[in-house]
Amino acid sequence: MAEMTSTRNTGQLVGRTIVYGLLVLVCFYYLMPLFVMVTTSLKSLDEIRAGNLLSLPQDPNLDAWGKAWSSACTGVQCEGLAGFFWNSVSFVVPAVLMSTLIGAVNGYVLTMWRFRGSDLLFGLLMIGCFIPFQVVLLPMARTLGAMGIANSTTGLVFVHVVYGLAFTTLFFRNYYVTIPDELVKAAKIDGAGFWLIFRRIILPLSAPIIVVSIIWQFTQVWNDFLFGVVFSSGDRQPITVALNNLVNTSTGVKEYNVDMAAAIIAALPTLFVYVVAGKYFVRGLTAGAVKG
Amino acid sequence: MGALSIRDVRKSYQGTEILKGINLEIEKGEFLILVGPSGCGKSTLLSMIAGLDTVSSGEIRIGDRVVNNLSPKDRDIAMVFQSYALYPSMTVRENISFGLEIRKVGKAEQQKIVERVAQTLQIGHLLDRKPSQLSGGQRQRVAMGRAIARDPSLFLFDEPLSNLDAKLRVEMRVEIKQLHQRMGTTIVYVTHDQIEAMTLGDKIAVMKAGEVQQFGTPQQIYDNPANLFVAGFMGSPSMNFIPARVEPMGGGHGVRLESGANSYVFPAVSANGKLKAWEGKEVVFGIRPEQITHKVESSLGAEYIQTASMPISLTEPTGPDTLVLVPVNGREVTCRVHPAHARAPGEKMDLMFDLSKAVFFDPASELRIA
Amino acid sequence: MGALSIRDVRKSYQGTEILKGINLEIEKGEFLILVGPSGCGKSTLLSMIAGLDTVSSGEIRIGDRVVNNLSPKDRDIAMVFQSYALYPSMTVRENISFGLEIRKVGKAEQQKIVERVAQTLQIGHLLDRKPSQLSGGQRQRVAMGRAIARDPSLFLFDEPLSNLDAKLRVEMRVEIKQLHQRMGTTIVYVTHDQIEAMTLGDKIAVMKAGEVQQFGTPQQIYDNPANLFVAGFMGSPSMNFIPARVEPMGGGHGVRLESGANSYVFPAVSANGKLKAWEGKEVVFGIRPEQITHKVESSLGAEYIQTASMPISLTEPTGPDTLVLVPVNGREVTCRVHPAHARAPGEKMDLMFDLSKAVFFDPASELRIA
Amino acid sequence: MDLTAQRMTAAPESGAGTEAKPRLGDRIDAWLPKIVLAPTFVCALVFIYGYILWTAVLSLTPSRMLPKYEFAGLAQFEALFANERWWLALKNLALFGGTFVLVCLAVGLLLAILLDQKIRGEGLIRSIYLYPMALSFIVTGTAWKWILNPELGIERLLHDGGFENARFDWLIDPEMAIYTVVVAAVWQSSGFVMALFLAGLRGIDDSIIKAAQVDGASMPTIYRRIIIPSLRPVFFSSFMILTHIAVKSFDLVMALTNGGPGFSSDVPATFMYSFAFTRNQIGLGAASAMMMLMIVVAVIVPFMYSELRRPRHG
Amino acid sequence: AELEVLHWWTAGGEAKSAAELKKMLESKGHKWKDFAVAGGGGENAMTVLKSRVVSGNPPAAAQIKGPSIGEWGAEGVLSNLDEVAKAGGWDGLLPPVVSKVMKHGGHYVAVPVNVHRVNWMWANPEVFKKAGVEIPRTWDEFPAATEKIQKAGFVPVAHGGQPWQDFTVFESIALGVGGADFYRKALVELDQPTLKGPTMEKVFTTFATVRKYVDKDSANRVWNQATGMIINGKAAMQFMGDWAKGEFTSAGKVPGKDYVCVAAPGTAEAFTFNIDSLVMFEQSSGDVRKGQQDLANAVMSPAFQEVFNLNKGSIPARMNMNLDKFDDCAKLSARDFEAASKRGSLVPSIAHQMAVSAATAGAMQDVVTQFFNTPAMKPKEAADKLARAALTK
Numbered sequence A: 001m002a003e004m005t006s007t008r009n010t011g012q013l014v015g016r017t018i019v020y021g022l023l024v025l026v027c028f029y030y031l032m033p034l035f036v037m038v039t040t041s042l043k044s045l046d047e048i049r050a051g052n053l054l055s056l057p058q059d060p061n062l063d064a065w066g067k068a069w070s071s072a073c074t075g076v077q078c079e080g081l082a083g084f085f086w087n088s089v090s091f092v093v094p095a096v097l098m099s100t101l102i103g104a105v106n107g108y109v110l111t112m113w114r115f116r117g118s119d120l121l122f123g124l125l126m127i128g129c130f131i132p133f134q135v136v137l138l139p140m141a142r143t144l145g146a147m148g149i150a151n152s153t154t155g156l157v158f159v160h161v162v163y164g165l166a167f168t169t170l171f172f173r174n175y176y177v178t179i180p181d182e183l184v185k186a187a188k189i190d191g192a193g194f195w196l197i198f199r200r201i202i203l204p205l206s207a208p209i210i211v212v213s214i215i216w217q218f219t220q221v222w223n224d225f226l227f228g229v230v231f232s233s234g235d236r237q238p239i240t241v242a243l244n245n246l247v248n249t250s251t252g253v254k255e256y257n258v259d260m261a262a263a264i265i266a267a268l269p270t271l272f273v274y275v276v277a278g279k280y281f282v283r284g285l286t287a288g289a290v291k292g
Numbered sequence B, C: 001m002g003a004l005s006i007r008d009v010r011k012s013y014q015g016t017e018i019l020k021g022i023n024l025e026i027e028k029g030e031f032l033i034l035v036g037p038s039g040c041g042k043s044t045l046l047s048m049i050a051g052l053d054t055v056s057s058g059e060i061r062i063g064d065r066v067v068n069n070l071s072p073k074d075r076d077i078a079m080v081f082q083s084y085a086l087y088p089s090m091t092v093r094e095n096i097s098f099g100l101e102i103r104k105v106g107k108a109e110q111q112k113i114v115e116r117v118a119q120t121l122q123i124g125h126l127l128d129r130k131p132s133q134l135s136g137g138q139r140q141r142v143a144m145g146r147a148i149a150r151d152p153s154l155f156l157f158d159e160p161l162s163n164l165d166a167k168l169r170v171e172m173r174v175e176i177k178q179l180h181q182r183m184g185t186t187i188v189y190v191t192h193d194q195i196e197a198m199t200l201g202d203k204i205a206v207m208k209a210g211e212v213q214q215f216g217t218p219q220q221i222y223d224n225p226a227n228l229f230v231a232g233f234m235g236s237p238s239m240n241f242i243p244a245r246v247e248p249m250g251g252g253h254g255v256r257l258e259s260g261a262n263s264y265v266f267p268a269v270s271a272n273g274k275l276k277a278w279e280g281k282e283v284v285f286g287i288r289p290e291q292i293t294h295k296v297e298s299s300l301g302a303e304y305i306q307t308a309s310m311p312i313s314l315t316e317p318t319g320p321d322t323l324v325l326v327p328v329n330g331r332e333v334t335c336r337v338h339p340a341h342a343r344a345p346g347e348k349m350d351l352m353f354d355l356s357k358a359v360f361f362d363p364a365s366e367l368r369i370a
Numbered sequence D: 001m002d003l004t005a006q007r008m009t010a011a012p013e014s015g016a017g018t019e020a021k022p023r024l025g026d027r028i029d030a031w032l033p034k035i036v037l038a039p040t041f042v043c044a045l046v047f048i049y050g051y052i053l054w055t056a057v058l059s060l061t062p063s064r065m066l067p068k069y070e071f072a073g074l075a076q077f078e079a080l081f082a083n084e085r086w087w088l089a090l091k092n093l094a095l096f097g098g099t100f101v102l103v104c105l106a107v108g109l110l111l112a113i114l115l116d117q118k119i120r121g122e123g124l125i126r127s128i129y130l131y132p133m134a135l136s137f138i139v140t141g142t143a144w145k146w147i148l149n150p151e152l153g154i155e156r157l158l159h160d161g162g163f164e165n166a167r168f169d170w171l172i173d174p175e176m177a178i179y180t181v182v183v184a185a186v187w188q189s190s191g192f193v194m195a196l197f198l199a200g201l202r203g204i205d206d207s208i209i210k211a212a213q214v215d216g217a218s219m220p221t222i223y224r225r226i227i228i229p230s231l232r233p234v235f236f237s238s239f240m241i242l243t244h245i246a247v248k249s250f251d252l253v254m255a256l257t258n259g260g261p262g263f264s265s266d267v268p269a270t271f272m273y274s275f276a277f278t279r280n281q282i283g284l285g286a287a288s289a290m291m292m293l294m295i296v297v298a299v300i301v302p303f304m305y306s307e308l309r310r311p312r313h314g
Numbered sequence E: 001a002e003l004e005v006l007h008w009w010t011a012g013g014e015a016k017s018a019a020e021l022k023k024m025l026e027s028k029g030h031k032w033k034d035f036a037v038a039g040g041g042g043e044n045a046m047t048v049l050k051s052r053v054v055s056g057n058p059p060a061a062a063q064i065k066g067p068s069i070g071e072w073g074a075e076g077v078l079s080n081l082d083e084v085a086k087a088g089g090w091d092g093l094l095p096p097v098v099s100k101v102m103k104h105g106g107h108y109v110a111v112p113v114n115v116h117r118v119n120w121m122w123a124n125p126e127v128f129k130k131a132g133v134e135i136p137r138t139w140d141e142f143p144a145a146t147e148k149i150q151k152a153g154f155v156p157v158a159h160g161g162q163p164w165q166d167f168t169v170f171e172s173i174a175l176g177v178g179g180a181d182f183y184r185k186a187l188v189e190l191d192q193p194t195l196k197g198p199t200m201e202k203v204f205t206t207f208a209t210v211r212k213y214v215d216k217d218s219a220n221r222v223w224n225q226a227t228g229m230i231i232n233g234k235a236a237m238q239f240m241g242d243w244a245k246g247e248f249t250s251a252g253k254v255p256g257k258d259y260v261c262v263a264a265p266g267t268a269e270a271f272t273f274n275i276d277s278l279v280m281f282e283q284s285s286g287d288v289r290k291g292q293q294d295l296a297n298a299v300m301s302p303a304f305q306e307v308f309n310l311n312k313g314s315i316p317a318r319m320n321m322n323l324d325k326f327d328d329c330a331k332l333s334a335r336d337f338e339a340a341s342k343r344g345s346l347v348p349s350i351a352h353q354m355a356v357s358a359a360t361a362g363a364m365q366d367v368v369t370q371f372f373n374t375p376a377m378k379p380k381e382a383a384d385k386l387a388r389a390a391l392t393k
């Protein structure tokens, strides 16, 4: 009997080792570019020019970080990324929240309150999201101009919400199809209406998918360059435009260390969101809800 | 005007008709029991009454309103789902008080009601748990609690006690009965428990394959089943159906029964002469197990009491009674005898048939003859 | 060595002990019934036998292997879950054949088994549906089908028939019995149905709050309950417990019963003199409803048969019988009488007490005295 | 799918008695789901379908730098079909899209399953898998370029490590360059697919897994037969997302290969952008966008149809 | 007034130069609203500009160059600068080749900021010395020299295999092999016979030779990495415009000593120019119009031209400036500019969108790149393709 215990335990141990081994191995693949970026950002330009891109910095220093944050040129002013940070935050937060919320409600309607043609509608929305964004630039510019919100934060938020909706709706719909109908039925009997059911029954079960949706939207909107550059006004440009300006020079000198530092700085809020939101990947939300 | 009336209600899923024209009508304060074999459409009917499924055709009224198009929340009903459907993210307390909260019952009042319900259902110690931390029976009681916390004009119960032990079930039955008497609410109740059906219901509707077979008081259903199906379905163990030839006997008629080497003709006293047309033909003679018992001398004498000595093929003790199976006309007939009087298989036993409630069916149409 | 032995098994969830040292042992081919009030730990025990929950302490053996650390798939068991746990993405057919497939049963063979099982459970027409398209009882039968399609060394059934109608349930019970006899598999079976418990089980374990109260054959449990709880729990309607004073009577002792204006002393024939120490003190006198019936002349005469005329406070017809409640020593005592003999509430009725199986309990410890 | 499930209008004739006249509030209630969906619907109609229509119109005009609304017949399409670069871009899309979607699904699912084994440090590992999403390709493209660059990156590392003959020069091989885009794209997107799957896994009822264990299934079998099939909706989501990324992969190609060597790793998105905006051939760009859309529709619609047709819960 | 200026001068040096312009403008009481969009030689900026124009609020000024100025002019959205030009005497200050580019329909609509010379070759003298060869002055000398360099273990030509870099090399070869007239006829006037002719074949043949001396890892390399190879002494020469100087400077290298700038083989007499310019968009507000004129004036001012070009590596667009502060390469460039201008061998760079419309240049660039990446392609076939591409409208 002791044997049996130990065979299971060793078997388990081997299994666990393999699992952890694999997970860590894959981590290397994911971390490799980050490694390159971080080491590069800590090197001096001369060391980079020497060409040892994968080697550790010989004399690590944070100069590039400082420059990226506060003195790199992103246009005629050379004040680094700092100022653009808040520009981004100011439209990313509302855009993400709105598109997630609307997506959740849409998903809720499309699964729990289906009506004739609702699936068709969903299908149309899905196909529509394959429209290349480059195509919408000009007509959208004209539409926003006509609406009087061209080159304003409102306009930018609007654009991001509109083109984010298809996917947030998709996420929520496909998550909600696995929630038993009975819960909604029970709530209807309890007298709850449309919104109440959503708020009290459905939302509390949505934690993982809200996380997914926020991760997606936040990443998309935060990292978006095209809409940001086209639909923001000159002095309210998002951080990606600044990053692009800093990095993407065609005939100027390339400062790789600053570029890398800037890229990492620009990604910090997104990383922060991942870490914070990740906690809500909770297990077994509907456990024990229904029998059968 | 009834409290609930269901008129020619039909329901189809993808072309197959699940409910084939249901007609039922009950008065305010009545307690309707729905019974029927598994899959006959009871839950579907309930969910249409609740407004959770659309009616394919027909009309449902609650009080004097046609509610076909009324949303569930406006029908003023409470329901226990067969599948419980507890809110997984809420505690037991929140599950129970949710409906109250929505109906804007004050906090203190809610608290009181939850306490009362929890006590009734003996789940007071579970109030702060999530459904996933409960046993099956506890979940079922929470589902029940969610319904009875409210004070609707119509209760719908779908097998609300099926996962409870006998003792608790008796207690709950009593509670439901008292609830019904106290509040006078109309109730529709699905159950598979014969005793629940007989003791709780004012009316019983026996369904089969989407149709109502018989609708009446428990006693009517039990004593005067409309057809073979109802007779066989109600009562446990089930009624014995013995194919038997009708023979003239005395002034009336009797049925011939053969068991082992013996042959008897039992008078069809309960038939009131309706067997005349069937003379010489075969009918189905129905008699319940409890009407075939061990011989009790004091009961003998009446014409409707007949005795016979029959060989036992099987015995089955159930505690309070022992079921004895004897062959009659090629069928195994179940008799319910006192354990002390039961003989062993292979032996013969003197049995007493009480024919006062025997029934007769047309073997072809399965309808009741007498 | 038993087929299944459970030794001092304990289970705690977050500090509260759910199972408090369970000891059970059954032989190969035995049919063990677990009964007990809702929430007493039956499903938990089953799930530990299956290996789905870890054992906090103690030991479980199947055959001669300690399985505490064996994964479920290596225990060679089949199980019906109380919550069904059907695979939602598979059809009924796939649900049933999944376990076979895993065990590398050939396609043709699988097909045959599925057909057989489906026929047994009367779900042949549902084989291509998904669980979400089934009624409650149909789902339960699929859950059952999934288990009986296999041929494991141990079956675990958690209230497998609770959502079926009485008729089907009888049929299923017979099927299970036959399955058991045919395959000789060991079975552990949780049920709340008294008849299932009595007719199916070789052994019954009565549990309460995580402890086994009594473990024995159905007849032992029914006729010789170890304590007040077991006596009250088994049997429906439940045994009557009447607090009564022990008085000397003839050579032995009797208990004094008062009803309405009358007072009787009934001889404690079944006590075999064990009441001596209790003379003058109060005991709990236990008698089952079916042992209090209408007077049957032919039975009279024996010492253990006593009669009394008592006022009826309530009657409850259940179909085959009518339950009559009479007040005795301040308690409502339930009597089971033939519907034809029942009197109306308020009237008096001559009742016959069969004392041969009466039992007596210590009111303080609740243990059986005699 | 039950399109008739919510029939709100069927009102059978009532004989006597009053039909419960829905109050205004009720009527709103009944319409509420539609009302709620309406803004999305309108937005889709205008900002997606309206613009698609607009693009279709443009593709029939000779527009160059700015839209010009003159009819030019199918000239732009003819020019498009005559363009070698376009066909190469399409071929690349097929190669890249196919490999990328499959690899991402596989990697995402695998990682999600591994992470679902009650892993210590799950949060950290999850963030590591996800972080590439956070980084803009404007810069990561450079990092990847270095890593994949034979004289700077992995190949050199291998050489320095003693493997003199090791070759890893996809980046500069016109035949293989498109696969470096796959490598980087998988790196960037698989973490998110992992998150999607993880969310799906977290929503599955434990008791079903228990039932399968009792049925004798090993964990791999349970995943294969029970869990993964019930993740169908997640597959659907992931597939849509990945196809979307594949079709629109723009930054990625720009940053990593810039379509090169030559234009061997060009994809329709970069093609479209450079023609419509850089080369002032909006009409041609619009034509290529229309072709892209049509291809996507041809691929997605049958898949979506079959997905939406299936009944809920499995 | 507030002037929004769309540009892509974001790299350190050029951004600082642009900041000078901002200062000048602000000293005249205007406000500079910066609208910088870098990326791919202004591709992103063009995208933005189009959307802005379509949405009805174009920036006051934008960085636009070459024939695009004409294309925008044709849309009728540019404002006329004739007044300022006349007042400032631009016609006298700008070489006719340059002023032609700045005009649309005979009117000034743009101001030039600088002049880049594209037909440069950057060489590491150390490497040449080690290989024991002279820097090749003609394409005929080229193969022998490169062969030796290769033998000596160096990479003869540092190149980044990106289409625009391929095209840059190609145009220098065309200029060197065929001369300025050929260049003009083929790559500016798009004369079909010339494009298909034997000279063009020879250009492609030479291009193929250059390809031979490029290291295998060149594909996808960015230009400054290639420059890095010269700086590191890994490679001998690079064909790149004068912006490459910035890389050398910031690596602390001294012209003439650590590196030399010479005209690409055979092009010493000629000059391919790449001019950055600012275009003014029609504005409704008079204030802004005034600002635009002030801006144009500021751009043309010697002070700005000096500051800007010192940083950028290019030379001032206006003639007759004091070049004392400039380095030798710039001085050489300025000399050649004037000489070429007189000689009529001053030609616009096709690789940098100065010669023909973007669509045509793009199509031709596709052919050049394809040739460079397809060793199997014959020069004749390439020439035919190039001619066909030149028909793209």
Ligand SMILES: Nc1ncnc2c1ncn2[C@@H]1O[C@H](COP(=O)(O)OP(=O)(O)OP(=O)(O)O)[C@@H](O)[C@H]1O
Pocket (backbone or CB within 6 Å): B132, B133, B134, B135, B136, B137, B138, B163, C013, C018, C036, C037, C038, C039, C040, C041, C042, C043, C044, C045, C082
């Ligand atoms: N996850 C859990 N956390 C805490 N307590 C639990 C959990 N699961 C079950 N319990 C408690 O353990 C006890 C035993 O549960 P179990 O399911 O075994 O009861 P049972 O005997 O099967 O009851 P029933 O007849 O109602 O199904 C119950 O009181 C239940 O509330």
Ligand SMILES: Nc1ncnc2c1ncn2[C@@H]1O[C@H](COP(=O)(O)OP(=O)(O)OP(=O)(O)O)[C@@H](O)[C@H]1O
Pocket (backbone or CB within 6 Å): B013, B018, B036, B037, B038, B039, B040, B041, B042, B043, B044, B045, B082, C132, C133, C134, C135, C136, C137, C138, C163
């Ligand atoms: N979604 C569905 N699609 C197709 N058939 C369905 C669906 N739901 C239920 N049914 C069928 O409708 C019939 C009636 O189901 P219902 O749940 O009303 O039965 P029931 O009488 O409640 O049975 P039980 O006693 O087993 O709960 C069943 O035969 C069932 O298989």
Ligand SMILES: [Mg+2]
Pocket (backbone or CB within 6 Å): B042, B043, B044, B082, B158, C135, C136, C137
């Ligand atoms: Mg049901």
Ligand SMILES: [Mg+2]
Pocket (backbone or CB within 6 Å): B135, B136, B137, C042, C043, C044, C082, C158
């Ligand atoms: Mg249980």
